[in-house]
Structure formats: structure tokens, C-alpha cells
Amino acid sequence: MRNKILSLLLFFYFVTISHAALEYYVSPDGGDTxxxxxxKPFATIQKARDTIRSLENKPEEIIVYLRAGTYRVSDTIVFSVEDSASSGGRIxxxxxKTEVPVITSKKLITQWQKADLSDQNLQSPAKGKVWVAQIDKGVDFKSLYSGGVMLPRARSAGxxxxxxxxxxxxxxSLTVPEDFDLRRWSNYKEVEVLIRPTFAWSMNILPVDDIDIASRQVTTKVGGTYPLEPQPQWSIDAHGISYTCWFENALEFLDxxxxxxxxxxAGKLYLWPLDGEKPDGIEFPQCVEIVRVEGTSREAKPTDQVVTGLEFKxxxxxxxxxxxxxxxxxxxxxxxxxVDQANAMLRLRCAGDCVIEDCEFINGATAGVRVDLHAQGNRIEGNRFSYLGxxxxxxxxxxxxxxxxSxxxxxxxxxxxxxxxIYWYAFGIYIAQSGENLIANNLIHNVPFVGITLSGCRDFNYQRPRNGEGYRSVRWQDISDQNRKMLQEAYGRHKEMTDxxxxxxHARDNVIQDNEIFAxxxxxGDGNAIYLSGAGTGNLIKRNYVHHILSEGIQTALRPDDLQEQTTFTENIVYKCTYGAVEHKHNNDYINNVFACIYPTNIHGREWNNWAYxxxxxxxxxxSRLxxxxxxxxxxxxxxxxCRGNSPMDDSIVDNNIYxxxxxxxxxxxxxxxxxxAGHDxxxxxxxxxxxDIDxxxxxxKPASPAFELGIRPIDTPNIGLQSPWKERLVGRKIINTRIFPSSRYIRPQQSFKVSIxxxxxxxxxxxxxxxSEPSESSQQYFSPLKFEDPVYIRARAxxxxxxxxxxxxEFYALKGGH
Known part of the structure; x- marks a missing residue:
């Protein structure tokens, strides 16, 4: 009996040992020897990676603990296929524990001195206030940090x-108007054009190639999305745009x-400090990608070599x-x-079964996380993405x-x-050519453009390589000459080949569920909370809460745009948004949604002629079913x-709704x-x-609601948005709420009204x-009801x-028509 007990104990001991994680420790105060x-921890993450890489037999679980402190990298940390976990294992x-390791590419700039007052490129307001630091010639960067926060580059008038x-x-090429002070600036080859060309949904940053003062022509090294022309007047009026272009990074703009x-x-960095004192704590970034998990892309083959089993927590x-x-x-x-763009702090390129959890991506100049090319079974959960480029x-x-x-x-x-x-076209979550993903319980707010997008390519016109919509992303090697010819003939007849x-x-069969989007x-301009176009079929947009999008540029809250088919929108709530709840196109369904309090104008009272719920x-x-x-x-x-002229309701099924x-x-x-x-409803x-309690x-x-008889299911909001424990970690345990009274409304000319908060x-x-602007702790304090006579857009925070x-x-209070 004793031998049996001893054997059993030894068995459990060896099972425990075999499943125990192999642990390594890294600290900024450690050493790689x-x-x-x-x-005695390592000093760098790269050393831990290389040590694990050298193991002949990797155990199922390996944990590299990062101790508190700042890990500064001059080059991207790269994990390759050989850094994968063992089959079914995790690294x-x-x-x-609760320590906070920080990985950054920032490098401190020292040895500042006052700029030469005789420098003719410095404008009068800046003279005597600008400092200059000598850096290595040829070192180029597009962002700069002070106290961890990005500083704005000097910019021209718009x-x-x-x-x-x-x-x-x-x-x-763009033509600069006569009333703009155009010069051939001393560093004009490093000046950039920032422009929203032709349309409100696009924004480019283009390096200057040449400047011709006589013709007032500026040419760029990189082409814009569209011709570098102004937006149409209707777009300027509708979106409240005062200008669409400016220049950045010339000493003459430093004001x-x-x-x-x-x-x-010249190897010189110029800075006008915020506090007027000698610069301290100014840092420049040394790389775009901080960490890249990179497998091997095999372009011509059906599969790739993938990095698997890595976790970042x-x-x-x-x-x-x-x-x-x-x-x-x-x-x-x-x-x-x-396709395959290196524009994120942490990038998974050809990676599977990887995890990014409980991380913070903050104060960076690119996207937070990007998952590229071959990507299956990855999970991104419980992270904060804030103040990114x-x-x-x-x-x-x-x-x-x-x-x-993918x-x-x-x-x-x-x-x-x-x-x-930096790039204003940014999306909270951007999906292109990636399918069967679950996007759930995310909180997205205060973003410059769209909350969540499913997109891809809308134009296969291979005879328009520059301006074809997404043309350059098409894998033409996969499309036969016969099909190319067929496509071109169809384009010649102005016929769409949707099928x-x-x-x-491939952005098909995604589930976008239980997300909350506001602001x-x-x-x-021309943006939405959830947008789909050229994404593929079978996408489900379910039980999302979209609310309080009061802006100059909102189009409709939900929008299946051109070349979007067979999408189902169900159990969504759209509340207090401007212009419309849905712009409907093609064969898509809307079942059991709530569309409430949709305003026909933007915050300035400018009414869109086509507005509707x-x-x-x-x-x-x-x-299509509504x-x-x-x-x-x-x-x-x-x-x-x-209904626009080319989109009647006659071929849709509209019934069992409440108005x-x-x-x-x-x-x-x-x-x-x-x-x-007309035969509907x-x-x-x-x-x-x-x-x-809609307010x-x-x-x-309520029990007596007519919705029950029509088969309309109630939508319970507590399961929407962040859930525990992530809500407490990412927002806080005590949430307070502010309201403005009355709700947004249209006022009469020269009629005073009061607003309370x-x-x-x-x-x-x-x-x-x-x-x-968004209220801060330095904004005006509210004490008692405010009295107004003119239109006003009020934002408040406690x-x-x-x-x-x-x-x-x-809330906004506007004259209808914006007059």
C-alpha cells in the first residue's frame, strides 16, 4: 500500500514538473549577461527572445516576465517563425504582477541653445523664443514628444x-491661391502638404517635390488619393469646412x-517650448513599428509560414x-x-493563435495594432488605444x-x-479583406472618422491603375485574361459585375456585435458609426449601441455602401444622431432595430436635402427587408x-414596423x-x-407595448459595450453622468432660451x-442656467x-437651414 501511495505521489510530482512554466525575467536594470x-534578470526583451529561440525543446508554457520600467528600442523588435511556441504551447x-513595463522608441534630445535671432526664416513672434538642437544629419522623424505627449509640427495658414x-x-500637383504667402522655403524638400483632396472622406500627407513660384504650382513626391483639388461647394457647405489644405515643417510656419x-x-531641430524655458524631456522616435511578429509571406502560394502561440500582456x-x-x-x-502596410506600434504579420491582452497603446504616431496577411485565431482583448496617429x-x-x-x-x-x-481618416476598428472575425463589446468614442469599418475593393477596372478605387490591391495574377476582358467590356457598358x-x-461572415460607439x-466628413463597402457577404451587425453623434461630418449612423450585399443589421440602437440612421443600398436587411431621435441637420442647422431616418x-x-x-x-x-431616384422602395419588403x-x-x-x-407596411x-426610460x-x-404583438424583441443595453472586468480596468469603477437640458432643438431667430446642465x-x-471642443478641467465652469439668443453647440463634462x-x-440649438 505504501509503495502504491509513493508511486502516486511521484506521478503527480512529475506531472506537475512537466507542466510547470519555464520562466525568464527582464528588467531595465538587468544585464544581458x-x-x-x-x-538576475536580462536587460532586453531581445535577449529573452534569443534565449528561448536557442532551446532545443521548448516546454508547453514559457513566461517572460517584464519588470516595471522603460525599455527603449532603437529598432523594431522582431519575432520570426523560429520564435513560435511549441505545438499547442504558449510563450x-x-x-x-501589477507592474507596468513600457516599451518605446523615444530618445532624449539634449544640448539645446537659443536660435539665432538673425535667422531670416524666423517670424517676428518666434524670435527670441525658439531653441535649436543639433542632431545627426539625415536623421528624419515625423513626430516629436514632450512629457510623453505628441507635439504639433509648425503649420502654415490653411x-x-x-x-x-x-x-x-x-x-x-496643386495650385496655391494668390493670397497665400507661397515661398521656396529653405528646407522645402522636407515640407509636407496636408490635404483633403476633392472629397470629404479622404486625407493625405504628401512630401513636397518642387515649388514653382511663378505658376504657383506645388508638386509632390507621392500622389494623393484624388486630384489635389478643392472639395465641391456642397461638401464644403454641408461639412462646415473653411479650408482643405495646409503645409507643415518650415521655419516660417513656427508661430x-x-x-x-x-x-x-542640416541636422537641426527647432522648438518653441510651451513654457518658454529651455527644453527638457523632449524626445524623438527612432522607429515606426515597436514590435513586429513576422512570419513568411509566400505571395504566390495558397498558405504562408506563420508565427504561432505568442502572447503580449x-x-x-x-x-x-x-x-x-x-x-x-x-x-x-x-x-x-x-496591403501589407507597416503602420502600427505592434504588428502581427503572418501570425496565428497570438494574444494581445490588457495592453495600452497610447501617445503614438501610427495605429495601435495591425494584423496583416495570413492571420487566424488571434485574439485582441481588454486593451486601451488612445491618442494615436x-x-x-x-x-x-x-x-x-x-x-x-485572414x-x-x-x-x-x-x-x-x-x-x-495625424491621419484623420482613422477608424476605431478597420477590417479589409478579413472574414469570420468576431468584433464584440468594444467601446469606441471621440474618433475623427468611422467607428468600425468592413471594407475592401470596389473597382476592378484594370485600365485605370491610378484612380481605380482600390485597383492596386487586386491580385491580378489570380484573375484570368478572359475575366479581365469580360470586366472591361462590362465597364464599357457601365454595368456593375457585383456577383x-x-x-x-473576403471580409465576409464577420460578426460585429454588442459594441458601443459615440462621438x-x-x-x-461623410462618415458613419459602422460602415461597410466592398466587404463581401454574410456580415452580421447585431446589437450595437450607436448614440450621440452630433457633428458636422456625420452621414448616417449605419451604412452599407456601394458594392455591399447580403448584410444583416439586427437589434441595433441608433439614438440621437444627425442626418439619418441608415443609408440603405442594395440587398441588405434591417430587422428589429430601434431608430430614435434622428436630427435632420448637422450641429450648425445645415439641412441635408436627402435626410431621413x-x-x-x-x-x-x-x-431587402425592413x-x-x-x-x-x-x-x-x-x-x-x-428615396433617391435610382433607389425606390418597390423591390423591398417593408412591414411590421412601429412609427x-x-x-x-x-x-x-x-x-x-x-x-x-404604396403597398408597404x-x-x-x-x-x-x-x-x-429612453431619456x-x-x-x-413596458408590458403594454405594441411591440410585443408585432414580434419586436426588446434590446437590453447592459450587455452592450465593455464588460467586467475590462470595463472597470479601462474606464473606472465609478462612472458619473452629465446631461444638458433641454435636448437638441431648433430655435427661432432672435428668441432667447436657457440651457441647464x-x-x-x-x-x-x-x-x-x-x-x-471637448471640455477639459480648464474649461469654463458651470454654475447656473445659461442664457443664449444665438445658435450654440454645447459640450459638457463633470x-x-x-x-x-x-x-x-x-446638445445643439440651431436655426434650421443654418441661417
Whole structure:
């Protein structure tokens, strides 16, 4: 008996030993000649990687603990195929307990001295206030940091390019207006053009190639997305745009504290310090990608060599450089990204079964995380993406073709906010040519453009290589000569070949579920909370809460755009947004959604002629279903549908909906009657849906609601957005709420009105702005009701130690028509 017990104990001992993780330790205070133990840690992550790489037999679990401190890298840390975990195993690079390891590429700049007062390029306001540091000639960077925060580059006054008389197709040349002080600046080869060319949804940063003062022509080394022309007047008016172009990085533009200019040829960095004192703590980035997990892309083969089983947990990534576009990259739609683009702090390129969890991506010049090419089974969960130069998260497969190897990834419970600080076209989550992914319970807010996008390619016109929409991303080697000829003939007849395209579009069968999005499209135009175009079929947009998007540039909250088919939108809530809830195109379905309090104008009262709760934008819509939805309005004259000439409702199935207008029930009755006379909404009703408390975000139904009889399911919001424990970690345990009264409305000329602001925590200090900016602790404090006579857009936020006012509040009071 004793022998049996001893044998059993030995068995469990060896099982435990065999499953025990192999541990290494790394510390900024360690040394790479150390053995990597707790007491004698390595100094660098690269040393830990190389040590593991040299193991003949890797155990199932290896943990590299990163101790607190800052790990400075001059080059990207690269993990290759040989750094993969053993089959079915894990190698985790993670924070030790609750410590905070920080990885950055920033390098301190020292030896500052006052700039020469006689420098003719310095403008009068800057003389005597600018400092200069000598750096190595040829060192080039596009971002600069002070105290960990990005500083703005010196920029010129804004202008709009001169419109060519016949219309231009030139993507590398713009004409500068006569009233702009155009010069051939001393470092003009390092000056960049920042422009929103031709359309409101695009933005480029283009290095200057040459400047011709006589013709006022500026040419660029990299082509823009579209001709470098101004936007149409209707776009300028609708989006409240005052200019579309400016220059950056010339000494002549240096006119405000905090700005900087780099002359890399001369090896000089100029800075006007914010505090007026000698610069201290100024750092420049040494690389774009901080960490890259890189397998081997085999372009011509159906599969790639993939890095597997790596994990990154509890790490802060900060302080990298901006990515600069190359000419004619193989871009996806509208140059929002490109195939295999190295523009993220942490990049998985040909990687599978990897994890990025509980990390922070903050104060960086690119996207936070990008997952490229072959990508399957990766999970990105519980991370914070904030104050970044571009997207929060990007999942990008190969271009349209037969190679479909990006799928089955998960993006869960991430908070994404204040991104797109450099490239304004940034998305909270950007997906192109990647399918079967689960995007759930993310919180996205205060972003310059779209919250979540599923995209790809919309133009297979191979005879238009420069301006074809996404043309350069197409894998033409996968498309036969016969099909190319067929495509060209179809384009010649102005016929779309949607069915043909769909087999090459791989952003299909994604599930976008339980995400919360507010305060989107804060900078760009023609944007949405959730956008799909050229993505592929079978995508499910379910139970997302989109609310409080009051901006100049919002188009509709939900939008399946051109070349988008067979998408289902169900159980979504769209509340307090401007212009419209949905722009509908083609064969897509809308089932059991709530569309409530949609305003017909932007915050300045500019009304879009096509506005409606649901805008039929482009047909055919054969078989599309709009069923069991609730349309709820609080104004006197809502418009539930608008159909453009090429998109009638006749080929759609519209029924079992509820229409209600609190301030004018007769309007809802009238519109339903007209719909029924046109053959729609046979079983729909005009009635109060009886929400429990819509003003406080409770969209559940009271027992007597007519929704139950129509088969409309209630939508419970607590399961939407961040869930525990991530909500407490990424937002805070105590959330306070602020509201502005009354709700947004349209005022009459020369009629005064009062606005009050309340917080549910009476000890909190309320701050507000009236210029559209986000309130801070230095904004004006609210004490008592405010009186106004003119249109105003008010934003408010409460502040209290230990509490977070996540949403703040925003309401607008405008003259309808914007006069």
C-alpha cells in the first residue's frame, strides 16, 4: 500500500514538473549577461527572445516576465517563425504582477541653445523664443514628444487649392491661391502638404517635390488619393469646412508655443517650448513599428509560414514615429490603408493563435495594432488605444483574389478613443479583406472618422491603375485574361459585375456585435458609426449601441455602401444622431432595430436635402427587408424614409414596423398611411412603443407595448459595450453622468432660451464649452442656467477625483437651414 501511495505521489510530482512554466525575467536594470532569473534578470526583451529561440525543446508554457520600467528600442523588435511556441504551447511576454513595463522608441534630445535671432526664416513672434538642437544629419522623424505627449509640427495658414478650369486628374500637383504667402522655403524638400483632396472622406500627407513660384504650382513626391483639388461647394457647405489644405515643417510656419520644425539635412531641430524655458524631456522616435511578429509571406502560394502561440500582456506601448505613404501603394478603398502596410506600434504579420491582452497603446504616431496577411485565431482583448496617429486596430488580409487566409480572429472588450491625431481618416476598428472575425463589446468614442469599418475593393477596372478605387490591391495574377476582358467590356457598358466581384472579397461572415460607439466623425466628413463597402457577404451587425453623434461630418449612423450585399443589421440602437440612421443600398436587411431621435441637420442647422431616418440611396434593393423596426421621433415633422431616384422602395419588403412622433403623432399616422397606400407596411402601426426610460438609455418595453404583438424583441443595453472586468480596468469603477437640458432643438431667430446642465453626482465640478471642443478641467465652469439668443453647440463634462464622466454631454440649438 505504501509503495502504491509513493508511486502516486511521484506521478503527480512529475506531472506537475512537466507542466510547470519555464520562466525568464527582464528588467531595465538587468544585464544581458545575466541568466534571466528573478534575482538576475536580462536587460532586453531581445535577449529573452534569443534565449528561448536557442532551446532545443521548448516546454508547453514559457513566461517572460517584464519588470516595471522603460525599455527603449532603437529598432523594431522582431519575432520570426523560429520564435513560435511549441505545438499547442504558449510563450507569453507579460508584465510581472501589477507592474507596468513600457516599451518605446523615444530618445532624449539634449544640448539645446537659443536660435539665432538673425535667422531670416524666423517670424517676428518666434524670435527670441525658439531653441535649436543639433542632431545627426539625415536623421528624419515625423513626430516629436514632450512629457510623453505628441507635439504639433509648425503649420502654415490653411487654404483651399485653386480649382482648375477644366477639372484636373493630377494627383501630384496643386495650385496655391494668390493670397497665400507661397515661398521656396529653405528646407522645402522636407515640407509636407496636408490635404483633403476633392472629397470629404479622404486625407493625405504628401512630401513636397518642387515649388514653382511663378505658376504657383506645388508638386509632390507621392500622389494623393484624388486630384489635389478643392472639395465641391456642397461638401464644403454641408461639412462646415473653411479650408482643405495646409503645409507643415518650415521655419516660417513656427508661430506658436509647442510647435517644432525639423531640418534633417542640416541636422537641426527647432522648438518653441510651451513654457518658454529651455527644453527638457523632449524626445524623438527612432522607429515606426515597436514590435513586429513576422512570419513568411509566400505571395504566390495558397498558405504562408506563420508565427504561432505568442502572447503580449499588460505592456504599455508608446512613442513611435509616423508612417509615410509611398507612391502608388496597393491601397484598399479610398487609401484608408494598404496591403501589407507597416503602420502600427505592434504588428502581427503572418501570425496565428497570438494574444494581445490588457495592453495600452497610447501617445503614438501610427495605429495601435495591425494584423496583416495570413492571420487566424488571434485574439485582441481588454486593451486601451488612445491618442494615436491613425487607426486603433486594423485587420487586413491579402488584396482581392483567390488567397483567403485572414479569418477567425477576435477583437473583444477594447476601449478605443482619441485616435487619428495625424491621419484623420482613422477608424476605431478597420477590417479589409478579413472574414469570420468576431468584433464584440468594444467601446469606441471621440474618433475623427468611422467607428468600425468592413471594407475592401470596389473597382476592378484594370485600365485605370491610378484612380481605380482600390485597383492596386487586386491580385491580378489570380484573375484570368478572359475575366479581365469580360470586366472591361462590362465597364464599357457601365454595368456593375457585383456577383463576379463577391468571390474575391473576403471580409465576409464577420460578426460585429454588442459594441458601443459615440462621438464619432468628429473631424472628417461623410462618415458613419459602422460602415461597410466592398466587404463581401454574410456580415452580421447585431446589437450595437450607436448614440450621440452630433457633428458636422456625420452621414448616417449605419451604412452599407456601394458594392455591399447580403448584410444583416439586427437589434441595433441608433439614438440621437444627425442626418439619418441608415443609408440603405442594395440587398441588405434591417430587422428589429430601434431608430430614435434622428436630427435632420448637422450641429450648425445645415439641412441635408436627402435626410431621413432611412435613406434609400442606391438600388436595386431586390428582396431587402425592413421589418420589426421602431422609428421614434420627438420633433414636429420627422421624415422616416427618403428615396433617391435610382433607389425606390418597390423591390423591398417593408412591414411590421412601429412609427411614432411624440410631438406630432399625426405626422407618423400620415406617413404610415402613405406607405400603406404604396403597398408597404401592411401590418405596421403608428403608436407609442412605450420605452421604459429612453431619456436615460433604457430601451426596454413596458408590458403594454405594441411591440410585443408585432414580434419586436426588446434590446437590453447592459450587455452592450465593455464588460467586467475590462470595463472597470479601462474606464473606472465609478462612472458619473452629465446631461444638458433641454435636448437638441431648433430655435427661432432672435428668441432667447436657457440651457441647464446637471450631473448625477452633486459634488462633481461641471465644465463646458460652446465652440465644439471637448471640455477639459480648464474649461469654463458651470454654475447656473445659461442664457443664449444665438445658435450654440454645447459640450459638457463633470470632473471629480476617483470618478469618470465617460460620456459627457452634448446638445445643439440651431436655426434650421443654418441661417
Amino acid at each position: 545575466n541568466p534571466g532569473t528573478f534575482g 507569453s511576454y507579460q508584465a510581472y 487654404f483651399s487649392p485653386v480649382r482648375s478650369k477644366k477639372g484636373s486628374s493630377d494627383v501630384k 506658436e508655443p509647442g510647435e517644432w520644425v525639423l531640418d534633417s539635412d 499588460g505592456i504599455t506601448f508608446t512613442g513611435n514615429d509616423r508612417y509615410t505613404w509611398k507612391d502608388a501603394e496597393p491601397s484598399f478603398q479610398h487609401d484608408w490603408s494598404a 491613425e487607426h486603433g486596430i486594423a485587420l487586413c488580409g491579402y488584396g482581392p483574389g483567390t488567397k483567403d487566409v 479569418r477567425g480572429n477576435k477583437v473583444l472588450n477594447n476601449r478605443i478613443d482619441h485616435i487619428g491625431r 463576379f466581384f463577391l468571390s474575391y472579397l 464619432a466623425v468628429e473631424t472628417m 432611412v435613406l434609400f440611396g442606391r438600388g436595386p434593393n431586390t428582396g 421589418q420589426r423596426n421602431i422609428f421614434y421621433d420627438t420633433s414636429e415633422d420627422p421624415r422616416f424614409y427618403f 411614432w412622433c411624440t410631438d406630432n403623432p399625426a405626422s407618423a399616422v400620415k406617413q404610415l398611411k402613405e406607405l400603406q397606400e 401592411r401590418h405596421s402601426v403608428s403608436a407609442d412603443p412605450m420605452f421604459v 436615460n438609455g433604457n430601451f426596454m418595453f 446637471r450631473c448625477d453626482d452633486s459634488d462633481a465640478v461641471i465644465r463646458y464649452t460652446t465652440d465644439g 470632473f471629480k477625483a476617483g470618478a469618470v464622466d465617460l460620456y459627457g454631454a452634448a
